[in-house]
Amino acid sequence: MKARDQFKWVSLGLLTTWLVLFVLFPNLMVVAVSFLTSDVKEMIRPEFSLDSYAKLIDPLYAKVLLHSIYLAGVTTIICLLVGYPAAWLISTCSKRVQGLLLFLIVVPFWTNSLIRTYAMKVILGNRGIINKGLMELGIIDSPIRMMYTETAVIIALVYILLPFMILPLFSAIEKMPNTYLEAARDLGSTKLNTFRTVVWPLTLPGVISGCLLVFLPALGMFYIADLLGGAGNLLIGNIIRDQILVARNWPFGAALSVSLIAIMGLLMWAYHRANTSVKEAKA
Amino acid sequence: MIGRIGKWGFISLLFIYLYLPIVVLVVNSFNSTKSGIRWGEFTTKWYSAMWNNSGLMDAAMNSLLVATVAATAATVIGTLAAVALHRYRFRGKGALNGMLFVVMASPDIVMAVSLLALFVTIGVQLGFWSLLIAHITFCLPFVVVSVYSRLSGFDPFLIEAARDLGASQWRTFIKIIVPMAFPAVAAGWLLSFTLSLDDVIISSFVTGPSFEILPLKVFSMVKVGVKPSVNALAAVMLLLSLIMVAISQFLLKQKPSA
Numbered sequence: 001m002k003a004r005d006q007f008k009w010v011s012l013g014l015l016t017t018w019l020v021l022f023v024l025f026p027n028l029m030v031v032a033v034s035f036l037t038s039d040v041k042e043m044i045r046p047e048f049s050l051d052s053y054a055k056l057i058d059p060l061y062a063k064v065l066l067h068s069i070y071l072a073g074v075t076t077i078i079c080l081l082v083g084y085p086a087a088w089l090i091s092t093c094s095k096r097v098q099g100l101l102l103f104l105i106v107v108p109f110w111t112n113s114l115i116r117t118y119a120m121k122v123i124l125g126n127r128g129i130i131n132k133g134l135m136e137l138g139i140i141d142s143p144i145r146m147m148y149t150e151t152a153v154i155i156a157l158v159y160i161l162l163p164f165m166i167l168p169l170f171s172a173i174e175k176m177p178n179t180y181l182e183a184a185r186d187l188g189s190t191k192l193n194t195f196r197t198v199v200w201p202l203t204l205p206g207v208i209s210g211c212l213l214v215f216l217p218a219l220g221m222f223y224i225a226d227l228l229g230g231a232g233n234l235l236i237g238n239i240i241r242d243q244i245l246v247a248r249n250w251p252f253g254a255a256l257s258v259s260l261i262a263i264m265g266l267l268m269w270a271y272h273r274a275n276t277s278v279k280e281a282k283a
Numbered sequence: 284m285i286g287r288i289g290k291w292g293f294i295s296l297l298f299i300y301l302y303l304p305i306v307v308l309v310v311n312s313f314n315s316t317k318s319g320i321r322w323g324e325f326t327t328k329w330y331s332a333m334w335n336n337s338g339l340m341d342a343a344m345n346s347l348l349v350a351t352v353a354a355t356a357a358t359v360i361g362t363l364a365a366v367a368l369h370r371y372r373f374r375g376k377g378a379l380n381g382m383l384f385v386v387m388a389s390p391d392i393v394m395a396v397s398l399l400a401l402f403v404t405i406g407v408q409l410g411f412w413s414l415l416i417a418h419i420t421f422c423l424p425f426v427v428v429s430v431y432s433r434l435s436g437f438d439p440f441l442i443e444a445a446r447d448l449g450a451s452q453w454r455t456f457i458k459i460i461v462p463m464a465f466p467a468v469a470a471g472w473l474l475s476f477t478l479s480l481d482d483v484i485i486s487s488f489v490t491g492p493s494f495e496i497l498p499l500k501v502f503s504m505v506k507v508g509v510k511p512s513v514n515a516l517a518a519v520m521l522l523l524s525l526i527m528v529a530i531s532q533f534l535l536k537q538k539p540s541a
Contacts, residue, residue, distance in 0.1 A: 007452030011363035026397035111524040112481045115517040119304035220392035257396040
Protein backbone atom coordinates (compact mmCIF):
# COMPACT_ATOMS: atom_id res chain seq x y z
CA MET A 1 0.00 0.00 0.00
CA LYS A 2 1.45 3.33 -1.08
CA ALA A 3 1.54 6.00 1.63
CA ARG A 4 -0.43 8.24 -0.71
CA ASP A 5 -3.33 5.81 -0.69
CA GLN A 6 -3.35 5.19 3.02
CA PHE A 7 -5.84 7.95 3.73
CA LYS A 8 -8.20 6.66 1.08
CA TRP A 9 -8.09 3.08 2.30
CA VAL A 10 -8.47 3.92 5.98
CA SER A 11 -11.38 6.31 5.55
CA LEU A 12 -13.29 4.23 3.04
CA GLY A 13 -12.41 1.04 4.87
CA LEU A 14 -13.85 2.31 8.13
CA LEU A 15 -17.11 3.37 6.50
CA THR A 16 -17.47 0.21 4.45
CA THR A 17 -16.67 -2.07 7.37
CA TRP A 18 -19.14 -0.27 9.59
CA LEU A 19 -21.96 -0.36 7.06
CA VAL A 20 -21.39 -4.00 6.11
CA LEU A 21 -21.15 -5.16 9.73
CA PHE A 22 -23.98 -3.14 11.21
CA VAL A 23 -26.34 -2.47 8.31
CA LEU A 24 -25.98 -4.93 5.45
CA PHE A 25 -25.21 -8.07 7.40
CA PRO A 26 -27.87 -7.62 10.14
CA ASN A 27 -30.52 -6.84 7.56
CA LEU A 28 -29.67 -9.94 5.55
CA MET A 29 -29.96 -11.88 8.79
CA VAL A 30 -33.44 -10.51 9.38
CA VAL A 31 -34.48 -11.53 5.88
CA ALA A 32 -33.08 -15.01 6.49
CA VAL A 33 -34.75 -15.36 9.88
CA SER A 34 -38.12 -14.43 8.42
CA PHE A 35 -38.01 -17.65 6.35
CA LEU A 36 -37.26 -19.89 9.31
CA THR A 37 -39.54 -21.62 11.79
CA SER A 38 -40.29 -20.18 15.19
CA ASP A 39 -39.53 -22.31 18.18
CA VAL A 40 -40.68 -21.72 21.73
CA LYS A 41 -37.46 -22.89 23.35
CA GLU A 42 -34.76 -21.90 20.90
CA MET A 43 -36.57 -18.86 19.43
CA ILE A 44 -35.79 -20.06 15.92
CA ARG A 45 -35.43 -23.46 14.33
CA PRO A 46 -33.28 -23.61 11.19
CA GLU A 47 -36.05 -25.02 9.05
CA PHE A 48 -37.37 -23.26 5.97
CA SER A 49 -40.96 -22.10 6.25
CA LEU A 50 -43.31 -19.46 4.92
CA ASP A 51 -45.46 -19.58 8.06
CA SER A 52 -44.51 -16.06 9.10
CA TYR A 53 -45.60 -14.64 5.78
CA ALA A 54 -48.80 -16.65 5.91
CA LYS A 55 -49.42 -15.07 9.29
CA LEU A 56 -49.27 -11.62 7.69
CA ILE A 57 -52.44 -12.39 5.75
CA ASP A 58 -54.09 -14.32 8.56
CA PRO A 59 -57.28 -12.30 9.37
CA LEU A 60 -56.23 -12.15 13.01
CA TYR A 61 -53.19 -10.05 12.13
CA ALA A 62 -54.19 -8.74 8.72
CA LYS A 63 -56.90 -6.59 10.31
CA VAL A 64 -54.47 -4.97 12.74
CA LEU A 65 -51.87 -4.49 10.01
CA LEU A 66 -54.37 -2.92 7.64
CA HIS A 67 -55.58 -0.58 10.37
CA SER A 68 -51.99 0.40 11.07
CA ILE A 69 -51.37 1.07 7.38
CA TYR A 70 -54.60 3.08 7.32
CA LEU A 71 -53.44 5.22 10.29
CA ALA A 72 -50.05 5.85 8.65
CA GLY A 73 -51.72 6.49 5.27
CA VAL A 74 -54.14 9.07 6.65
CA THR A 75 -51.22 10.70 8.47
CA THR A 76 -49.24 10.90 5.23
CA ILE A 77 -52.16 12.40 3.30
CA ILE A 78 -52.84 15.02 5.99
CA CYS A 79 -49.13 15.88 6.13
CA LEU A 80 -49.11 16.30 2.35
CA LEU A 81 -52.30 18.41 2.32
CA VAL A 82 -50.94 20.68 5.05
CA GLY A 83 -47.27 20.49 4.12
CA TYR A 84 -47.55 21.32 0.43
CA PRO A 85 -49.26 24.70 0.85
CA ALA A 86 -47.04 25.38 3.87
CA ALA A 87 -43.85 24.73 1.89
CA TRP A 88 -45.23 26.76 -1.01
CA LEU A 89 -46.16 29.73 1.16
CA ILE A 90 -42.77 29.67 2.88
CA SER A 91 -41.06 29.68 -0.52
CA THR A 92 -42.94 32.89 -1.44
CA CYS A 93 -41.50 34.77 1.56
CA SER A 94 -38.41 36.94 1.47
CA LYS A 95 -35.13 35.12 2.14
CA ARG A 96 -34.94 36.52 5.68
CA VAL A 97 -38.43 35.43 6.68
CA GLN A 98 -37.85 32.11 4.92
CA GLY A 99 -34.82 31.45 7.10
CA LEU A 100 -36.75 32.22 10.26
CA LEU A 101 -39.76 30.08 9.30
CA LEU A 102 -37.56 27.14 8.32
CA PHE A 103 -35.72 27.44 11.60
CA LEU A 104 -39.07 27.28 13.41
CA ILE A 105 -39.98 24.17 11.39
CA VAL A 106 -36.64 22.52 12.17
CA VAL A 107 -36.77 23.12 15.94
CA PRO A 108 -39.58 20.63 16.64
CA PHE A 109 -37.87 18.18 14.28
CA TRP A 110 -34.87 18.27 16.59
CA THR A 111 -36.71 18.25 19.88
CA ASN A 112 -37.47 14.98 21.56
CA SER A 113 -40.43 13.32 19.88
CA LEU A 114 -41.29 11.24 22.92
CA ILE A 115 -41.59 14.36 25.01
CA ARG A 116 -43.68 16.02 22.33
CA THR A 117 -45.98 13.00 22.23
CA TYR A 118 -46.36 13.26 25.96
CA ALA A 119 -47.17 16.96 25.55
CA MET A 120 -49.95 15.94 23.16
CA LYS A 121 -51.40 13.85 25.97
CA VAL A 122 -51.71 16.99 28.08
CA ILE A 123 -53.52 18.74 25.24
CA LEU A 124 -55.90 15.96 24.23
CA GLY A 125 -56.85 14.51 27.61
CA ASN A 126 -60.39 14.57 28.96
CA ARG A 127 -59.30 17.38 31.23
CA GLY A 128 -56.82 18.65 28.70
CA ILE A 129 -56.56 22.09 27.28
CA ILE A 130 -58.90 21.52 24.29
CA ASN A 131 -61.76 20.09 26.33
CA LYS A 132 -61.24 22.66 29.05
CA GLY A 133 -61.35 25.49 26.52
CA LEU A 134 -64.42 24.22 24.70
CA MET A 135 -66.27 23.71 27.97
CA GLU A 136 -65.33 27.12 29.27
CA LEU A 137 -66.67 28.63 26.04
CA GLY A 138 -69.88 26.70 26.53
CA ILE A 139 -69.55 24.86 23.22
CA ILE A 140 -69.66 21.45 24.85
CA ASP A 141 -71.05 20.27 28.20
CA SER A 142 -69.01 17.17 28.75
CA PRO A 143 -65.48 16.46 27.54
CA ILE A 144 -65.02 14.87 24.13
CA ARG A 145 -63.13 11.65 24.49
CA MET A 146 -60.04 12.04 22.35
CA MET A 147 -57.44 10.04 24.20
CA TYR A 148 -57.04 6.42 23.15
CA THR A 149 -58.78 6.99 19.85
CA GLU A 150 -57.75 6.79 16.23
CA THR A 151 -57.94 10.58 16.04
CA ALA A 152 -55.45 11.04 18.85
CA VAL A 153 -52.93 8.77 17.15
CA ILE A 154 -53.32 10.57 13.82
CA ILE A 155 -53.09 14.04 15.42
CA ALA A 156 -49.89 13.04 17.21
CA LEU A 157 -48.34 11.33 14.18
CA VAL A 158 -49.01 14.40 12.03
CA TYR A 159 -47.64 16.58 14.79
CA ILE A 160 -44.38 14.64 15.00
CA LEU A 161 -43.87 13.96 11.31
CA LEU A 162 -45.06 17.14 9.58
CA PRO A 163 -41.56 18.72 9.44
CA PHE A 164 -40.32 15.63 7.56
CA MET A 165 -42.87 16.43 4.85
CA ILE A 166 -42.38 20.19 4.71
CA LEU A 167 -38.57 20.18 4.39
CA PRO A 168 -38.19 17.99 1.26
CA LEU A 169 -41.21 19.71 -0.32
CA PHE A 170 -39.66 23.09 0.34
CA SER A 171 -36.38 22.13 -1.28
CA ALA A 172 -38.20 20.66 -4.30
CA ILE A 173 -40.27 23.83 -4.71
CA GLU A 174 -37.17 25.99 -4.28
CA LYS A 175 -35.34 24.10 -7.01
CA MET A 176 -38.12 24.68 -9.51
CA PRO A 177 -37.03 27.36 -12.00
CA ASN A 178 -39.32 30.38 -12.01
CA THR A 179 -39.13 30.59 -15.79
CA TYR A 180 -41.32 27.49 -16.06
CA LEU A 181 -44.14 29.21 -14.21
CA GLU A 182 -43.74 32.37 -16.25
CA ALA A 183 -43.76 30.39 -19.49
CA ALA A 184 -46.93 28.57 -18.46
CA ARG A 185 -48.59 31.86 -17.57
CA ASP A 186 -47.49 33.53 -20.80
CA LEU A 187 -48.91 30.64 -22.75
CA GLY A 188 -52.25 31.29 -21.06
CA SER A 189 -52.42 28.32 -18.75
CA THR A 190 -54.84 28.57 -15.83
CA LYS A 191 -53.39 28.30 -12.34
CA LEU A 192 -54.92 24.91 -11.76
CA ASN A 193 -53.66 23.65 -15.08
CA THR A 194 -50.16 24.99 -14.42
CA PHE A 195 -50.13 23.20 -11.11
CA ARG A 196 -51.30 19.95 -12.64
CA THR A 197 -49.00 19.92 -15.66
CA VAL A 198 -45.91 21.84 -14.51
CA VAL A 199 -45.61 22.29 -10.76
CA TRP A 200 -46.79 18.89 -9.55
CA PRO A 201 -44.59 16.78 -11.89
CA LEU A 202 -41.53 18.92 -11.11
CA THR A 203 -42.04 18.67 -7.36
CA LEU A 204 -42.96 14.97 -7.43
CA PRO A 205 -39.55 13.81 -6.13
CA GLY A 206 -40.09 16.06 -3.09
CA VAL A 207 -43.59 14.67 -2.63
CA ILE A 208 -42.37 11.09 -2.75
CA SER A 209 -39.43 11.64 -0.42
CA GLY A 210 -41.74 13.47 1.99
CA CYS A 211 -44.19 10.57 1.90
CA LEU A 212 -41.32 8.13 2.44
CA LEU A 213 -40.12 10.06 5.47
CA VAL A 214 -43.63 10.25 6.95
CA PHE A 215 -45.31 6.97 6.03
CA LEU A 216 -42.56 4.55 7.07
CA PRO A 217 -41.72 6.04 10.48
CA ALA A 218 -45.46 6.41 11.15
CA LEU A 219 -45.80 2.63 10.90
CA GLY A 220 -43.03 2.11 13.41
CA MET A 221 -43.60 4.72 16.12
CA PHE A 222 -44.91 2.37 18.76
CA TYR A 223 -44.58 4.81 21.62
CA ILE A 224 -47.24 7.07 20.07
CA ALA A 225 -49.74 4.23 19.98
CA ASP A 226 -48.71 3.22 23.51
CA LEU A 227 -49.27 6.68 24.92
CA LEU A 228 -52.29 7.81 22.93
CA GLY A 229 -53.81 4.94 21.00
CA GLY A 230 -54.96 2.21 23.31
CA ALA A 231 -55.37 -1.42 22.32
CA GLY A 232 -57.53 -0.74 19.26
CA ASN A 233 -55.02 1.48 17.49
CA LEU A 234 -51.80 -0.48 17.33
CA LEU A 235 -49.14 0.32 14.79
CA ILE A 236 -46.99 -2.25 13.01
CA GLY A 237 -44.20 -1.08 15.30
CA ASN A 238 -46.15 -2.22 18.37
CA ILE A 239 -46.64 -5.65 16.86
CA ILE A 240 -42.97 -5.98 15.88
CA ARG A 241 -41.87 -4.98 19.34
CA ASP A 242 -44.29 -7.36 21.05
CA GLN A 243 -43.45 -10.26 18.75
CA ILE A 244 -39.71 -9.83 19.27
CA LEU A 245 -39.32 -8.56 22.81
CA VAL A 246 -42.32 -10.23 24.46
CA ALA A 247 -43.55 -13.22 22.47
CA ARG A 248 -40.02 -14.00 21.21
CA ASN A 249 -41.43 -14.99 17.84
CA TRP A 250 -38.42 -13.91 15.80
CA PRO A 251 -39.49 -15.21 12.38
CA PHE A 252 -42.81 -13.34 12.49
CA GLY A 253 -41.21 -10.15 13.83
CA ALA A 254 -38.60 -10.45 11.09
CA ALA A 255 -41.27 -10.98 8.42
CA LEU A 256 -43.05 -7.82 9.56
CA SER A 257 -39.76 -5.96 9.40
CA VAL A 258 -39.06 -7.32 5.91
CA SER A 259 -42.46 -6.10 4.72
CA LEU A 260 -41.50 -2.60 5.89
CA ILE A 261 -38.23 -2.92 3.96
CA ALA A 262 -40.27 -3.95 0.91
CA ILE A 263 -42.52 -0.89 1.20
CA MET A 264 -39.39 1.25 1.55
CA GLY A 265 -37.90 -0.30 -1.58
CA LEU A 266 -41.08 0.44 -3.48
CA LEU A 267 -41.12 4.09 -2.42
CA MET A 268 -37.41 4.49 -3.24
CA TRP A 269 -37.99 3.04 -6.67
CA ALA A 270 -40.84 5.55 -7.20
CA TYR A 271 -38.55 8.35 -6.01
CA HIS A 272 -35.83 7.28 -8.42
CA ARG A 273 -38.31 7.12 -11.30
CA ALA A 274 -39.73 10.56 -10.50
CA ASN A 275 -36.26 12.06 -10.17
CA THR A 276 -35.15 10.68 -13.52
CA SER A 277 -38.22 11.99 -15.28
CA VAL A 278 -37.73 15.45 -13.75
CA LYS A 279 -34.13 15.50 -14.96
CA GLU A 280 -35.28 14.50 -18.44
CA ALA A 281 -37.96 17.20 -18.43
CA LYS A 282 -35.41 19.84 -17.45
CA ALA A 283 -32.85 18.75 -20.01
CA MET B 284 -55.11 41.44 0.62
CA ILE B 285 -57.20 38.35 1.27
CA GLY B 286 -54.29 36.33 -0.09
CA ARG B 287 -51.95 37.84 2.48
CA ILE B 288 -54.37 37.24 5.35
CA GLY B 289 -54.93 33.70 4.17
CA LYS B 290 -51.21 33.07 3.87
CA TRP B 291 -50.29 34.35 7.30
CA GLY B 292 -53.41 32.84 8.84
CA PHE B 293 -52.37 29.43 7.53
CA ILE B 294 -48.77 29.82 8.62
CA SER B 295 -49.86 31.00 12.08
CA LEU B 296 -52.19 28.03 12.55
CA LEU B 297 -49.39 25.71 11.52
CA PHE B 298 -47.02 27.12 14.08
CA ILE B 299 -49.66 27.14 16.81
CA TYR B 300 -50.15 23.44 16.15
CA LEU B 301 -46.40 22.80 16.26
CA TYR B 302 -45.70 24.86 19.35
CA LEU B 303 -48.82 24.84 21.56
CA PRO B 304 -48.09 21.46 23.16
CA ILE B 305 -44.51 22.47 23.89
CA VAL B 306 -45.58 25.79 25.41
CA VAL B 307 -48.24 24.14 27.58
CA LEU B 308 -45.68 21.65 28.79
CA VAL B 309 -43.13 24.28 29.75
CA VAL B 310 -45.76 26.44 31.46
CA ASN B 311 -46.98 23.43 33.42
CA SER B 312 -43.49 22.65 34.62
CA PHE B 313 -43.73 25.84 36.71
CA ASN B 314 -47.30 25.18 37.85
CA SER B 315 -47.83 24.18 41.49
CA THR B 316 -51.05 22.22 40.91
CA LYS B 317 -50.44 18.62 40.10
CA SER B 318 -53.23 18.09 37.58
CA GLY B 319 -51.63 20.61 35.29
CA ILE B 320 -54.89 22.04 33.98
CA ARG B 321 -55.65 24.71 36.56
CA TRP B 322 -52.95 27.25 37.25
CA GLY B 323 -51.95 27.28 40.92
CA GLU B 324 -48.92 29.40 41.47
CA PHE B 325 -45.41 29.66 40.15
CA THR B 326 -43.10 27.01 41.55
CA THR B 327 -39.81 25.33 40.82
CA LYS B 328 -40.52 22.37 43.07
CA TRP B 329 -40.86 19.95 40.13
CA TYR B 330 -37.34 20.87 39.09
CA SER B 331 -35.97 20.01 42.50
CA ALA B 332 -38.08 16.83 42.53
CA MET B 333 -36.48 15.91 39.21
CA TRP B 334 -33.00 16.79 40.45
CA ASN B 335 -33.46 14.64 43.57
CA ASN B 336 -34.78 11.65 41.63
CA SER B 337 -31.59 9.61 41.53
CA GLY B 338 -32.92 7.02 39.10
CA LEU B 339 -33.75 9.76 36.65
CA MET B 340 -30.40 11.47 37.08
CA ASP B 341 -28.47 8.23 36.64
CA ALA B 342 -30.35 7.56 33.43
CA ALA B 343 -29.57 11.10 32.30
CA MET B 344 -25.84 10.61 32.94
CA ASN B 345 -25.88 7.32 31.02
CA SER B 346 -27.64 9.05 28.13
CA LEU B 347 -25.15 11.90 28.06
CA LEU B 348 -22.28 9.41 28.09
CA VAL B 349 -23.66 7.37 25.19
CA ALA B 350 -24.58 10.50 23.23
CA THR B 351 -21.14 12.06 23.66
CA VAL B 352 -19.17 8.98 22.68
CA ALA B 353 -21.54 8.03 19.84
CA ALA B 354 -21.58 11.55 18.40
CA THR B 355 -17.80 11.78 18.54
CA ALA B 356 -17.23 8.41 16.90
CA ALA B 357 -19.86 9.07 14.23
CA THR B 358 -18.30 12.46 13.52
CA VAL B 359 -14.78 11.03 13.11
CA ILE B 360 -15.84 8.17 10.85
CA GLY B 361 -18.41 10.31 9.02
CA THR B 362 -16.00 13.16 8.33
CA LEU B 363 -13.27 10.85 7.01
CA ALA B 364 -15.87 9.11 4.88
CA ALA B 365 -17.34 12.32 3.52
CA VAL B 366 -13.89 13.56 2.47
CA ALA B 367 -13.06 10.29 0.77
CA LEU B 368 -16.43 10.10 -0.97
CA HIS B 369 -15.95 13.65 -2.14
CA ARG B 370 -12.41 13.25 -3.43
CA TYR B 371 -12.09 9.79 -4.91
CA ARG B 372 -13.79 7.91 -7.65
CA PHE B 373 -13.84 4.20 -7.07
CA ARG B 374 -15.89 1.10 -7.75
CA GLY B 375 -18.70 0.64 -5.28
CA LYS B 376 -19.11 4.33 -4.56
CA GLY B 377 -22.73 4.17 -5.66
CA ALA B 378 -23.33 1.21 -3.35
CA LEU B 379 -21.84 3.07 -0.38
CA ASN B 380 -23.94 6.15 -1.07
CA GLY B 381 -26.96 3.93 -1.48
CA MET B 382 -26.39 2.24 1.86
CA LEU B 383 -26.04 5.59 3.62
CA PHE B 384 -29.31 6.70 2.03
CA VAL B 385 -31.01 3.48 3.10
CA VAL B 386 -29.86 3.96 6.71
CA MET B 387 -31.32 7.45 6.72
CA ALA B 388 -34.62 6.50 5.14
CA SER B 389 -35.24 3.19 6.84
CA PRO B 390 -37.64 3.33 9.76
CA ASP B 391 -36.03 3.05 13.19
CA ILE B 392 -37.87 -0.14 13.97
CA VAL B 393 -36.25 -1.96 11.05
CA MET B 394 -32.77 -1.01 12.24
CA ALA B 395 -33.77 -1.93 15.79
CA VAL B 396 -34.79 -5.45 14.78
CA SER B 397 -31.71 -6.03 12.65
CA LEU B 398 -29.23 -4.82 15.26
CA LEU B 399 -30.86 -6.85 18.01
CA ALA B 400 -30.68 -9.91 15.75
CA LEU B 401 -26.96 -9.25 15.27
CA PHE B 402 -26.22 -8.71 18.96
CA VAL B 403 -28.16 -11.80 20.02
CA THR B 404 -26.39 -13.93 17.40
CA ILE B 405 -22.84 -12.85 18.16
CA GLY B 406 -23.57 -12.77 21.89
CA VAL B 407 -22.99 -9.12 22.71
CA GLN B 408 -24.30 -8.28 26.17
CA LEU B 409 -27.04 -5.68 25.77
CA GLY B 410 -26.08 -2.43 27.45
CA PHE B 411 -23.56 0.32 26.87
CA TRP B 412 -21.70 -1.22 23.93
CA SER B 413 -24.72 -2.38 22.00
CA LEU B 414 -26.33 1.04 22.46
CA LEU B 415 -23.15 2.74 21.37
CA ILE B 416 -22.84 0.73 18.15
CA ALA B 417 -26.50 1.32 17.33
CA HIS B 418 -26.29 5.05 17.97
CA ILE B 419 -23.12 5.47 15.90
CA THR B 420 -24.83 3.60 13.06
CA PHE B 421 -27.90 5.81 12.89
CA CYS B 422 -25.89 9.04 13.32
CA LEU B 423 -23.26 8.24 10.70
CA PRO B 424 -25.17 9.15 7.51
CA PHE B 425 -26.25 12.51 8.94
CA VAL B 426 -22.62 13.47 9.55
CA VAL B 427 -21.57 12.30 6.09
CA VAL B 428 -24.34 14.28 4.38
CA SER B 429 -23.68 17.40 6.44
CA VAL B 430 -19.91 17.39 5.80
CA TYR B 431 -20.19 16.27 2.18
CA SER B 432 -22.49 19.12 1.22
CA ARG B 433 -20.08 21.56 2.85
CA LEU B 434 -17.14 20.15 0.89
CA SER B 435 -18.99 20.70 -2.37
CA GLY B 436 -18.66 24.44 -1.85
CA PHE B 437 -14.87 24.27 -1.51
CA ASP B 438 -12.16 25.63 -3.71
CA PRO B 439 -10.38 22.47 -4.95
CA PHE B 440 -7.19 24.43 -5.66
CA LEU B 441 -6.48 24.77 -1.95
CA ILE B 442 -6.15 21.03 -1.61
CA GLU B 443 -4.04 20.81 -4.75
CA ALA B 444 -1.84 23.59 -3.46
CA ALA B 445 -1.31 21.73 -0.19
CA ARG B 446 -0.37 18.60 -2.11
CA ASP B 447 2.04 20.49 -4.37
CA LEU B 448 3.72 21.91 -1.29
CA GLY B 449 4.32 18.37 -0.14
CA ALA B 450 1.63 17.85 2.50
CA SER B 451 0.55 14.26 3.00
CA GLN B 452 -3.10 13.28 2.70
CA TRP B 453 -3.46 13.09 6.47
CA ARG B 454 -1.79 16.43 6.96
CA THR B 455 -4.01 18.02 4.33
CA PHE B 456 -7.02 16.47 6.02
CA ILE B 457 -6.14 17.79 9.46
CA LYS B 458 -4.64 21.16 8.53
CA ILE B 459 -6.84 22.20 5.60
CA ILE B 460 -10.02 20.19 5.21
CA VAL B 461 -11.18 19.85 8.80
CA PRO B 462 -10.71 23.54 9.68
CA MET B 463 -12.51 24.61 6.51
CA ALA B 464 -15.33 22.14 7.02
CA PHE B 465 -15.46 22.78 10.75
CA PRO B 466 -18.96 24.30 10.87
CA ALA B 467 -20.43 21.26 9.14
CA VAL B 468 -18.38 18.87 11.28
CA ALA B 469 -19.60 20.58 14.45
CA ALA B 470 -23.18 20.65 13.18
CA GLY B 471 -22.91 16.94 12.43
CA TRP B 472 -21.72 16.30 15.96
CA LEU B 473 -24.54 18.34 17.49
CA LEU B 474 -27.15 16.62 15.35
CA SER B 475 -25.75 13.20 16.29
CA PHE B 476 -25.72 14.12 19.95
CA THR B 477 -29.36 15.21 19.80
CA LEU B 478 -30.48 12.19 17.78
CA SER B 479 -28.80 9.92 20.29
CA LEU B 480 -30.46 11.63 23.27
CA ASP B 481 -33.86 11.43 21.58
CA ASP B 482 -33.93 7.90 20.31
CA VAL B 483 -36.59 5.67 21.85
CA ILE B 484 -37.27 2.96 19.31
CA ILE B 485 -33.80 1.58 18.60
CA SER B 486 -32.62 2.01 22.18
CA SER B 487 -35.55 0.10 23.59
CA PHE B 488 -34.47 -2.92 21.54
CA VAL B 489 -30.73 -2.86 22.08
CA THR B 490 -30.32 -1.96 25.75
CA GLY B 491 -30.55 -4.23 28.74
CA PRO B 492 -32.00 -3.78 32.23
CA SER B 493 -28.60 -2.92 33.69
CA PHE B 494 -28.11 0.20 31.63
CA GLU B 495 -31.01 2.60 31.79
CA ILE B 496 -31.09 5.68 29.59
CA LEU B 497 -33.21 8.81 29.76
CA PRO B 498 -35.72 8.40 26.91
CA LEU B 499 -36.62 4.90 28.08
CA LYS B 500 -36.90 6.03 31.68
CA VAL B 501 -39.18 8.87 30.60
CA PHE B 502 -41.19 6.43 28.51
CA SER B 503 -41.82 4.11 31.42
CA MET B 504 -42.73 7.09 33.63
CA VAL B 505 -45.24 8.70 31.27
CA LYS B 506 -46.86 5.38 30.38
CA VAL B 507 -48.14 5.18 33.92
CA GLY B 508 -49.52 8.70 33.96
CA VAL B 509 -48.66 12.38 33.87
CA LYS B 510 -45.99 13.26 36.41
CA PRO B 511 -45.05 16.88 37.05
CA SER B 512 -41.35 16.10 37.38
CA VAL B 513 -41.50 14.78 33.82
CA ASN B 514 -42.72 18.22 32.77
CA ALA B 515 -39.64 19.73 34.36
CA LEU B 516 -37.37 17.21 32.71
CA ALA B 517 -39.09 17.76 29.38
CA ALA B 518 -38.61 21.51 29.68
CA VAL B 519 -34.89 21.02 30.36
CA MET B 520 -34.50 18.67 27.39
CA LEU B 521 -36.40 21.04 25.13
CA LEU B 522 -34.13 23.89 26.16
CA LEU B 523 -31.08 21.73 25.47
CA SER B 524 -32.36 20.79 21.99
CA LEU B 525 -33.19 24.40 21.25
CA ILE B 526 -29.65 25.49 22.09
CA MET B 527 -28.23 22.68 19.94
CA VAL B 528 -30.35 23.49 16.92
CA ALA B 529 -29.65 27.21 17.23
CA ILE B 530 -25.88 26.64 17.32
CA SER B 531 -25.93 24.20 14.44
CA GLN B 532 -28.09 26.45 12.26
CA PHE B 533 -25.72 29.29 12.99
CA LEU B 534 -22.71 27.12 12.10
CA LEU B 535 -24.25 25.88 8.86
CA LYS B 536 -25.02 29.41 7.74
CA GLN B 537 -21.36 30.45 8.04
CA LYS B 538 -19.82 31.06 4.64
CA PRO B 539 -16.66 29.11 3.91
CA SER B 540 -13.97 31.48 5.09
CA ALA B 541 -11.23 30.56 2.64
